[in-house]
Amino acid sequence: MEIEKASAMGFCFGVKRAIELVERAARERGPLQTLGALVHNRQVVDRLTSCGVSVAANLGEVQGNIVAIASHGVEPETMEQVKARGFEVVDATCPFVRKAQVVAKRLGKAGFWVLVFGDAAHPEVRGVLGYAGENASASLEIPRLDTLPSRLGILCQTTQNQERFAEFLVQVISQKFAMFSELRIFNTICDATSRHQAAALELAERVDLMFVIGGEDSANTKRLARICADTGVTTFHIETAAEIDPRWLEGHRRVGITAGASTPDEVIDEVVAALA
Ligand code: SF4
Known part of the structure; x- marks a missing residue:
C-alpha cells in the first residue's frame, strides 16, 4: 500500500501565529485563558493546557487578568467588554x-x-x-x-x-x-485554505482512499473532507490515528492524506505511522 501526503496541509500561518502568541504570553506572564478554544483542534488545546493556556467559555469564567482572543476573532462588542473589564488582551485573531x-x-x-x-x-x-x-x-x-x-x-x-x-x-x-x-x-478566502483545498483535490483524484485529519469542529477540515468525497473517492475524516479501523484499508492500494489548518504535525505523523 502506498501512502501519499497532500503537497500542502496542516498548520497554517494563522494557527502557528496564534499558538506562538499565547505560548509566549504564558511563558512571560504566567497562566492565561483563551476566550473559547484557540483553534478547533482538541490535541492542540490539550497541549496548550499543559503550557498554562486554558479555555474559558465566557468572560465570567476568566481567572486572572489576561485574555487571549482565538484565531477566528470575536465580535467588536466582546472586544469592548474585554477592555472595559480591564483585561490585558493577547489578540491572536488571524490577519x-x-x-x-x-x-x-x-x-x-x-x-x-x-x-x-x-x-x-x-x-x-x-x-x-x-x-x-x-x-x-x-x-x-x-x-x-x-x-x-x-x-x-x-x-x-x-x-x-x-x-x-x-x-x-x-x-x-x-x-x-x-x-x-x-x-x-471581496474575495476574503485565505491563501492557506485555497492551497490546502487545491492540494487535497489533486491528491484525491489520484488515490483510492483518503484520510482527512482534523478536529471534529474544524470547519476547514470538514470542507477538505467534502472536497475529497465529492471526487468519488472513499474518504474518512478522523481526529487521531486511534480511530482508524484496519478494515477500511481492505482492497485499497493508494492512500492519500490531508489535514486541516489546525492539525499538528505529530498527529499527522501518528496517522502515517499507523497506516504504514
Ligand atoms: S485557515 Fe486561514 S484564516 Fe484561518 S487561521 Fe489559518 S490562515 Fe488564518
Missing part, C-alpha cells in the same frame, strides 16, 4: 480574519448591506457580522434579497471553497442583479 472584519466594517459604514458567504453559526462569521453592523447577514444559500437596500457588499468566510463562493456570486448576479445599484465583492 486574514481581521481583513474580513475591516472590509465588513467599511462596507457597513458606507451604507451597504453586507452579505457573508459562510456559516452564520461559526464564530468567525459571527465576529465579521458584528463588525458589519445591523445591516448584515450570512448564508450558504442565496437569501431573499428583494427587501434589501440597493447597495450590496459580499465577502466570504476565510475557510470557504473558492468554487462554491464563485457559484454563489454567479447566482446572486444572474438572479438578482437588477435589484442593485452598486455591488462590491
